[in-house]
Amino acid sequence: MNNRLYGNLIFELSHEGRRGYSLPRNKFSQYEVPAELRRKEDAQLPECDELTVVRHYTNLSQNNFGVDSGFYPLGSCTMKYNPKINEEMAALPEFQNLHPLQPATTTEGAQAAIVMLEKMLCALTGLAHFTFKPYAGAHGELTGLMVIDNYHRSRQDMQRKKVIVPDSAHGTNPASAAVCGLEILEVKSGADGLVDLEDLRRLCSECGDCIAAMMMTNPNTLGLFERQIPEIAKLIHGCGGLMYYDGANLNPMLGACRPGDMGFDVMHINLHKTFSTPHGGGGPGSGPVGVREGLQQFFPKVSPYHGNFAVMLRALAYILTLGRDHVKEVGPLATLNANYIKESLKDVYELPIDGLCCHEFVFDGLKEKSTGVTTMDVAKRLLDYGYHAPTIYFPLLFHESLMVEPTENESLETLDGFISVMRRIAEEAKADPDVVKSAPHQTPIGRVDDVLAAKHPIVTYKQLLNDKD
């Protein structure tokens, strides 16, 4: 690590007898937990003073990279700026102190906030109702599929258990379908990267009355708008299925096209993508699910209360801030930024499908393949230059996928900086391939041994100590 001392685990900084907390004087010492209820040994947690804890985690944070640190063109993740005012609003004690089960008459402000956000999401998507219970995108997918399954069950249409997904779909789609007890049918992509309508027609005619839904993102994972969407929706509706919109790629549609108008019946939104709530190193997110009128009675109870309420407040602050005059600029600017990078690099990186993209696009590695420099190497070398890497090896349609999503918040200078570094890496790959293949060099740690971690899993401090013996 760059800072040896703080490369320690908090357990390694512990000294018996140190304290990092204070409690009021005990007024109820007459009550003690009886011995027969108690655990035999204390949990072996560290003992540290307050400053040690503060320094430890501050230094850990410095071994991390966030949107606030620099450009984060991670495809399919929409790493946009997370406005500070959102954080402040979510932390207001008037909201933070509310118990989820306190009487409705005492939480009118919180309920009004939820209703307000629901109305806004309806306006932005063209759907009629939202549930906020899902905690994340994957949870939203599952919830949306449950809505669809419940709908078919209510009609005694019990054999509808197949969900069509494009072969370019994210792995979460099939996994969510499986958790919902549904099966996947894959529809092929054509040479243009779009759903192959012929293949879809075949699936519809072969097993039309088993089709529960078609699940897709639009634009798809290649960043391409599925322009045959009205026809796709017609086909699926024609055989009794519903259309599910995976909101992972909703961002470029703000100001351009609404899922409801495309013909979708059910969708989820990742508030942590499109509506600027922070990703937090992998959560908490929020995955509200929207439906057409008439499907809201099928919302399942996938969590106990009101969802990730504090995340919803952030999204509300964001939409209020942008308002109807600026929210429609989000999609076009994100789309412009992506196309600008694509056009500026496609002479040195392989662009498998040319043409306009939406918010993101996919390169199939370097154009010059003879150097042996892979997408992984390019990604790692980018870290040396102070950029987060794009998404790599997804989608699975290409061997060397490198998926770039810049978002609307990035300036021309930032994009130009990234472009020049990407070009420089392409040059390095030819002139000095080893420096790219062995990257990163400037980061706190170098490439890690994934195989060792999986073969011999050490996932707790106790295991780590035992391993040393």
Added chain:
Amino acid sequence: MYKYFPHTEADLKAMLEKVGCKSLDDLYAQIPEDIRFRGDYDIPLSASEQEVRQAFQLLGSKNHQLVCFAGMGAYDHYTPSVIPHLLSRSEFLTSYTPYQAEISQGTLHYIFEYQSMMAELTGMDVSNASMYDGATATAEAMMMAVAAGKKVNKVLVSGCLNPNTFDVLKTYALHQGIELEVLPIREGSTSLDDVKARLAEGGVAGVIVQQPNVYGIVEDFTGFADACHEQKALLVVDSVAADLAVLKTPGEWGADIAVGDGQSLGIPLSFGGPYVGYMCCTEKLIRKMPGRIVGKTVDNRGQRAFVLTLQAREQHIRRQKATSNICSNQSLMALFVTIYMALMGREGVKEAAERSYAAAHYLCDELQKTGRFQLVYQKPFFNEFYVKYDGDVDTLYQRFVQAGILGGIRLDEGILFAVTEKRTKEEIDNLIKVAAL
């Protein structure tokens, strides 16, 4: 131009030229005109920062700030000042899942610490990197038990499980084709005889119990694990995290999977979220566990490093064969409870739990002394207890609210009071005074 969009007119012109478009509108040439959105969204005009703040203050003013004696899964424990400060470090806050280990050691490192602490707290071998919340973690445990079993799809659930958790289980079970069977409530607890009898009928993949249970009662699970294991079923213990600092652990009860909500480790109530679910299990089951897991490894410079591991279980590799569809954790909230446990330490978590226990017992005694409240079950409880009131509960509840008190949660015919170390003697005495009126 707007504060989040840096594009000047000159930038737009240059960029559009580069991409070969005349206008921003041209960028969407692929979208059929009849589905293009050309109107104005029906939302308010943009608000300045000051106006946003005013809007939220107005909304906030419509919520009542009550002194919290409610629990039932969400507890008002004290949050040390350090935590929100560290959580707002934007290198933590604004980062994604730690795919690029070389620039994500901060996240990976604290998740490793989190896993270590949760394993300690629950007395289990291993932990995953956290889950959405306690209820969904329990649902994941239910599915894990069924997946680990061989062609069995029945899960026994304690009748003393939080009904909100049970509702979530039912939702998942319906779509998974899992059969849930509720064990009867015997004097506010689950009975070993019932468990044995149902297990003997066969086909059971797992048994889910809760500690303390929904009535706040500390149950005795002696013999549960053996009974389960004899029938090749897994024992799942769902516990309130903070209470495990003192109580006999799921590990000591012989649980195969320990799950629950970590909210009690100082996370604000926030009207229900975000919280953090935890899941720990035996070493034997680690490859069946859903969710992210961080492991130790080395880098190519010989340094200790941390990395996402055992990813062969996960959806982005396994697709429909994955152990779960979960593709993230509740990372920032895992950091929250990690810092909480680091600050409170070995002694602090115990002291907070003991104080909560003591304060709850004081309140219970004093309420019973008024002669109007009666404990429903004569069983040991922790920091939450279930009483009957001999008057009109609606009126009582209203009186509490008027006095600025959230006087417990109404559950069936009774009231469930929870007390934490955060409640002062004055606050508790005030509740007793209002209750005795």
